Amino acid sequence: MLKNEKAVVVFSGGQDSTTCLFWAKQQFGEVETVTFDYGQRHRLEIKCAQSIAEELGVKNTVLNMSLLNQLAPNALTRSNIEIKQDDGELPSTFVEGRNLLFLSFAAVLAKGAGARHLVTGVCETDFSGYPDCRDSFVKSLNVTLNLAMDYNFVIHTPLMWLDKADTWGMADQMGALDFIRERTLTCYNGVMGDGCGECPSCQLRRRGLEQYLQNQSQEINR
Template sequence: MNQEKAVVVFSGGQDSTTCLFWAKQRFAEIEVVTFDYGQRHKLELDCAAQIAKEQNVKHHVLDMSLLSQLAPNALTRQDIAIEEKEDGLPTTFVDGRNLLFLTFAAVLAKQIGAKHIVTGVCETDFSGYPDCRDIFIKSLNVTLNLAMDYPFVLDTPLMWLTKAQTWKMADELGVLNYVQEKTLTCYNGIIADGCGECPSCHLRKRGLDEYLLEKSEGGLL
């Protein structure tokens, strides 16, 4: 196990919870940080707090409400429909979100003596979000190190995984059922399997079905 300390950017969703367990296997000490940016469903904050409590990790919640004022989006505004567009980014995209979240996570990490920052961004199943791309993460990593003269490492364990492979990782970590039952990924604020209708639920279910089929065909079920 790496004896260094890590901060996990944590929403209580499938990806960040899988990253939390990934980090717990690798680092001697873990703390998590959740951002309150005026999201529609405060249940996301409660879900993150509950998982952090159950996993006995220190939980920081930072106020990022200014983000919803600057960048109106379907995740913070009830009057904006959640929809995917063929000619542009989904209405759930929040300009600057990962840039700001990772920057504030880095400020926190330096204060508590953590070098590693773990985030669940993914370029494979990323819904077209530009701030989930590997090139952005690498660029920001250099910028953060220069800005604070500190050797940050942005860890992205899910970067090249499909959603099915993310479920596989959770299973290999021994937490597939926990992730399935405890996390909140649904844009309509329903824990576990969600509403079944929003884009996030479709992606989550399709990945789980693909993984379970693969596991079954491999004789592992």
């Protein structure tokens, strides 16, 4: 049924959004991506997203969101802000309003392109406490977008209830594990592939991969 539908993937070129792009290509007849330039420290993220989109044969649109950088200083846009998380507080990598704005602008783009489906890689299982990665937020925004634009959007969150090991497993099932491991950029320090190995994003990614490979090994040895 969805093979006759069009989807727009919110796309950063990282592990989660690239997994969602592979998923969307299996689910929908036509897929395009939207990437947001919000002044992130590592410009390689945008180049990575553009390169992956081109290789997978999907259109990529880069939207200027520099105002978000101005309004919400954070460790992803400011070299003088340390990447850290204090007990009981959000990580310094949290960008206020990011997913709210990204999904809203993606919806405007999607309506203009004749797409009713939005795909995003937010996840409540491994979400570092980010409030705009919660399922309740996505469902609320879905209703708001439909009312605001008088258009029946469906926001898909294929990773919402998966931990990182499950996300690697999903990639493997789609035949995309090596591609995602080698070609994506998740590292807060701007290192491609397996990353720097030290920042919280790399540690989460590595632990998930190790857990998935360990689970696979145990299955084989049974």
